[in-house]
Amino acid sequence: MSAVGIRIESISKRFAHRVKGEVYAVRDVNLTVQPAELLTLLGPSGCGKTTTLRMIAGFEQPDAGRVFIGEQDVTGLMANRRNIGFVFQNYALFPHLSVFENVAYGLRVQRQSEQEIAQAVGDVLALVGLQGYDRQFPNQLSGGEQQRVALARAIVIRPRVLLFDEPLSNLDAKLRVHMRGELRELQQRLHITAVYVTHDQEEAMAISDRIAVMHQGQIVQEGTAEDLYRRPDSEFVAQFIGRTNLLSGRVQSAGLGGIELEVAGRHLRLSGDAARVTGGQIVRLVVRPEVIELRPADSGDGIPGTIASRTFLGEKAEYQVRVGADLLQVTSYNPVQRGLFSVGQPVTLHFPAEGIQLLPGGPA
Amino acid sequence: MTSIAAARTEGWRRTLRDPALFATVITFLDGGQITLGNLVAILRDGNHRQAFWNSLLLAALVGLCGTGLGFLYAFAAVRANLSRAWITALDAASLLPLVSPPFTSAIAMIFSFGPRGLITYHLLGIKGFTVYGLHSTLFSETLTYFPIAYLTLKPILAAIDPNVEDMAFSLGSSRWRVFRTVTLPLTVPGLANAFLLLFAASLADFATPLILAGNSFPVLPTQAYLQITGLFDLKGGAVLSFVLLVPALVVYLLQRYWVSRKYYVTITGKVGALTTIKSLAPWARAPLLSACLLLAGVILYFYVLLFYASVVVALGANHAWTWRHYQVIFTEGLKAIRDTLAIAGAGMPLGGLYGILLGYLVAKKIFPGRQAMEIVSMINYSLPGTIVGIAYLIAFNDPPIVLTGTGLIIVACYVFRYSPTGIRATVALLQQIDPSIEEASQGLGAGSGTTFRRITLPLILPAFFAGLGVVFIRSMTAISATIFLVSINWTLITVRILENMTELSLGPAAAFSILVVVIVFVVIAAISGLLRRFRTPGALEVTSILGG
Ligand SMILES: Nc1ncnc2c1ncn2[C@@H]1O[C@H](COP(=O)(O)OP(=O)(O)OP(=O)(O)O)[C@@H](O)[C@H]1O
Ligand SMILES: [Mg+2]
Numbered sequence: 001m002s003a004v005g006i007r008i009e010s011i012s013k014r015f016a017h018r019v020k021g022e023v024y025a026v027r028d029v030n031l032t033v034q035p036a037e038l039l040t041l042l043g044p045s046g047c048g049k050t051t052t053l054r055m056i057a058g059f060e061q062p063d064a065g066r067v068f069i070g071e072q073d074v075t076g077l078m079a080n081r082r083n084i085g086f087v088f089q090n091y092a093l094f095p096h097l098s099v100f101e102n103v104a105y106g107l108r109v110q111r112q113s114e115q116e117i118a119q120a121v122g123d124v125l126a127l128v129g130l131q132g133y134d135r136q137f138p139n140q141l142s143g144g145e146q147q148r149v150a151l152a153r154a155i156v157i158r159p160r161v162l163l164f165d166e167p168l169s170n171l172d173a174k175l176r177v178h179m180r181g182e183l184r185e186l187q188q189r190l191h192i193t194a195v196y197v198t199h200d201q202e203e204a205m206a207i208s209d210r211i212a213v214m215h216q217g218q219i220v221q222e223g224t225a226e227d228l229y230r231r232p233d234s235e236f237v238a239q240f241i242g243r244t245n246l247l248s249g250r251v252q253s254a255g256l257g258g259i260e261l262e263v264a265g266r267h268l269r270l271s272g273d274a275a276r277v278t279g280g281q282i283v284r285l286v287v288r289p290e291v292i293e294l295r296p297a298d299s300g301d302g303i304p305g306t307i308a309s310r311t312f313l314g315e316k317a318e319y320q321v322r323v324g325a326d327l328l329q330v331t332s333y334n335p336v337q338r339g340l341f342s343v344g345q346p347v348t349l350h351f352p353a354e355g356i357q358l359l360p361g362g363p364a
Numbered sequence: 365m366t367s368i369a370a371a372r373t374e375g376w377r378r379t380l381r382d383p384a385l386f387a388t389v390i391t392f393l394d395g396g397q398i399t400l401g402n403l404v405a406i407l408r409d410g411n412h413r414q415a416f417w418n419s420l421l422l423a424a425l426v427g428l429c430g431t432g433l434g435f436l437y438a439f440a441a442v443r444a445n446l447s448r449a450w451i452t453a454l455d456a457a458s459l460l461p462l463v464s465p466p467f468t469s470a471i472a473m474i475f476s477f478g479p480r481g482l483i484t485y486h487l488l489g490i491k492g493f494t495v496y497g498l499h500s501t502l503f504s505e506t507l508t509y510f511p512i513a514y515l516t517l518k519p520i521l522a523a524i525d526p527n528v529e530d531m532a533f534s535l536g537s538s539r540w541r542v543f544r545t546v547t548l549p550l551t552v553p554g555l556a557n558a559f560l561l562l563f564a565a566s567l568a569d570f571a572t573p574l575i576l577a578g579n580s581f582p583v584l585p586t587q588a589y590l591q592i593t594g595l596f597d598l599k600g601g602a603v604l605s606f607v608l609l610v611p612a613l614v615v616y617l618l619q620r621y622w623v624s625r626k627y628y629v630t631i632t633g634k635v636g637a638l639t640t641i642k643s644l645a646p647w648a649r650a651p652l653l654s655a656c657l658l659l660a661g662v663i664l665y666f667y668v669l670l671f672y673a674s675v676v677v678a679l680g681a682n683h684a685w686t687w688r689h690y691q692v693i694f695t696e697g698l699k700a701i702r703d704t705l706a707i708a709g710a711g712m713p714l715g716g717l718y719g720i721l722l723g724y725l726v727a728k729k730i731f732p733g734r735q736a737m738e739i740v741s742m743i744n745y746s747l748p749g750t751i752v753g754i755a756y757l758i759a760f761n762d763p764p765i766v767l768t769g770t771g772l773i774i775v776a777c778y779v780f781r782y783s784p785t786g787i788r789a790t791v792a793l794l795q796q797i798d799p800s801i802e803e804a805s806q807g808l809g810a811g812s813g814t815t816f817r818r819i820t821l822p823l824i825l826p827a828f829f830a831g832l833g834v835v836f837i838r839s840m841t842a843i844s845a846t847i848f849l850v851s852i853n854w855t856l857i858t859v860r861i862l863e864n865m866t867e868l869s870l871g872p873a874a875a876f877s878i879l880v881v882v883i884v885f886v887v888i889a890a891i892s893g894l895l896r897r898f899r900t901p902g903a904l905e906v907t908s909i910l911g912g
Binding site: 057081110 | 806808810818819823
């Protein structure tokens with residue numbers, strides 16, 4: 001079976017709110033998921049990720065907009081007619097059914113023969129590494145095992161798309177990292193389209209082909225992990241994906257030779273896309289901690305600062321550097337060889353010409 | 365004006381739906397005129413006023429003593445590190461009063477302390493001891509109803525995580541201080557609830573006072589009963605029991621709006637590291653256990669005595685062996701046995717179904733009058749049985765629905781009156797089922813019918829059995845409501861026992877009581893067996909089928 005895509009056309013969903021009357025949980029969202037792609041909806045708590053996912057699944061009806069799975073418009077269709085696989089945050093295993101019966105449930109609904117069911121369930125349990133667990137009951141399983149049963153139950157019916165709502169958030173940190181690798185591998189092996197919801201940016205970056213960042217019911221940016229990290233187009237995305245310093249600057253001139261900026265009273269030259277800014281404009285600079293280079297004080301024309309704190313982590317050292325009134329985060333890799341700075345030591349910060357994203361606006 | 369008229373018709377419609385409310389209206393109606401005259405007349409009568417205060421006094425004392433005993437018992441069961449065998453023994457002893465007719469212990473009291481009592485007359489040789497009065501009524505009712513307090517308090521005490529107490533210990537508290545500052549405050553809502561339940565139970569009980577209170581201590585339910593059955597004054601009886609409605613309603617409202625809100629979101633969660641419970645000082649263990657054993661001993665003694673009375677010619681006079689009393693109940697009394705079993709048998713499945721049906725509707729918020737529905741069914745439950753009985757009598761005496769004298773009216777009374785256990789169990793189970801479980805089923809392609817049949821129904825099955833069990837037990841043992849509903853065509857064992865008591869044929873009364881206890885025990889065992897068979901390891905649990 002070849003994978004099918006998902007298309008969402010300007011869907012909205014309002015909920016009644018006790019104080020504010022009606023509020024939008026999802027507002028005018030457009031999204032396309034390519035066949036066999038794993039797309040992650042990423043965003044802070046309450047931004048509408050689950051609601052969006054549930055509308056794709058059919059558990060929630062949009063107030064406006066349409067949902068397509070493949071070429072089929074499924075907007076008015078109940079969840080049980082959509083042929084989807086949904087993995088819930090709390091797994092939602094049927095507590096009164098054994099592992100076997102949990103997984104077999106969807107096949108029984110399809111009225112498959114006992115023989116087919118036994119075969120399919122056996123295969124899928126082997127696939128998720130749960131051979132021999134058929135007769136166990138959900139309350140006799142560990143969190144990770146329950147997770148696998150939920151996954152097996154979702155994929156055994158050969159759904160057209162797989163939908164995950166924070167499936168790993170109930171697991172401990174180590175297992176989470178392990179399971180996300182397994183999930184990703186399985187998704188690629190089955191060659192199935194998947195939408196994955198999480199609020200953990202690291203998980204999103206590790207697992208996804210593409211990420212859609214949501215904020216207050218809307219998708220604010222879509223792209224690969226690298227796109228989002230290197231070219232965030234809002235402060236929100238810049239801060240949500242990875243760690244970042246946000247500095248204010250004034251464009252002095254923008255031309256073929258690059259962009260001349262004044263930042264913290266110092267002159268800075270970037271080799272960016274000059275077309276996006278004009279002279280005199282106030283801009284915000286997205287400066288990732290690892291692009292800043294620290295050098296001993298009075299070495300060249302960098303921005304002077306003082307080390308305010310230092311966290312030594314072996315392969316890297318994380319500093320907070322006081323520059324004027326601001327505290328900048330700076331990460332230095334391989335610090336043992338490159339030399340450590342100590343707290344209180346005056347340093348200069350050197351910004352590279354590349355790797356700094358400019359965002360318009362912001363306070364001067 | 366029209367809106368008032370509309371409101372009035374609506375009010376009537378609602379009233380008519382519930383016989384119990386209907387009765388309260390009837391008491392105020394005199395030839396179509398709304399009047400308080402009835403009530404005033406009652407309150408003028410000094411005798412009745414006395415009976416009213418007596419009822420309250422008795423109920424309050426039963427509430428206090430029963431809650432105290434129940435707490436001791438529950439504390440011993442869950443806080444004294446008893447072995448399983450001990451706990452089972454305690455449970456069994458407390459189960460006995462719950463599954464027998466409510467006046468069983470009253471009969472045993474007469475056997476022990478009556479004019480020819482085994483203990484007072486034969487053992488101690490006291491001639492002038494009067495068993496009748498407040499003291500023995502209180503004693504008998506306390507013994508009968510304390511298991512309700514026990515069952516109410518046990519889960520609450522058990523839910524207190526020992527780690528919480530450990531925590532208090534680690535902060536340097538003494539045992540007594542931990543008890544006073546941690547254990548007790550967490551239990552206070554449960555204590556209040558138990559007190560109210562016992563208060564209501566005592567307020568509704570007319571059989572025990574009928575046997576034990578005597579002339580010196582009249583109480584209202586008994587007065588109402590005598591008014592109706594002795595003087596054939598239905599309206600007088602209704603008015604008398606209407607007076608009872610006031611304290612009953614107060615209790616109900618307290619429970620619903622005050623106690624239920626005081627429950628601390630039970631201190632559940634995962635019980636952390638297993639720790640031995642240290643709430644009880646070693647020196648306190650022995651007296652506590654002795655007290656509980658004494659209590660269990662008294663109960664056991666009562667039932668053994670009852671059994672003995674059923675197999676001797678005349679307890680206290682002629683102790684020769686005989687099966688005569690059993691012959692009597694299986695010949696003369698056979699009709700009562702048959703009728704009772706038929707009614708209980710019919711009520712059982714109906715009560716179970718009604719319970720899960722209503723529970724489902726209530727929990728799923730399917731229809732708008734949910735709150736009203738819930739309240740009406742709970743009122744049916746918390747009203748004193750005498751009122752409910754009279755209400756059914758009045759409501760179904762005239763067209764359009766004439767049920768008086770049929771078995772159906774008794775079945776209906778039991779089903780509606782005792783289904784709240786099933787309803788609450790269903791609601792509780794449904795609330796434990798996360799909505800995502802039903803969605804998961806839907807996502808796997810199941811329609812709502814399949815989801816209900818394959819997922820929801822199996823999960824609420826325990827509530828079905830709980831509801832069914834309670835309706836059966838009550839159908840076998842309750843008397844206060846149905847005594848007004850029996851007829852020549854349909855009678856009940858409990859009514860026969862009471863008749864036997866008043867005719868002083870104590871042997872058959874004892875034999876009947878033993879029969880009831882045996883039947884109920886067998887059926888409960890069968891139901892628990894079924895429950896265990898249907899229970900898969902992951903299924904949800906109904907905590908107790910008999911608790912408050
Ligand atoms: N059934 C509902 N009724 C009312 N409001 C709702 C309902 N479901 C969601 N909301 C509201 O819609 C908004 C988005 O909710 P949603 O569950 O989609 O957030 P989320 O992004 O999944 O958050 P989280 O990461 O915390 O799960 C929230 O403000 C929430 O309060
Ligand atoms: Mg969510």
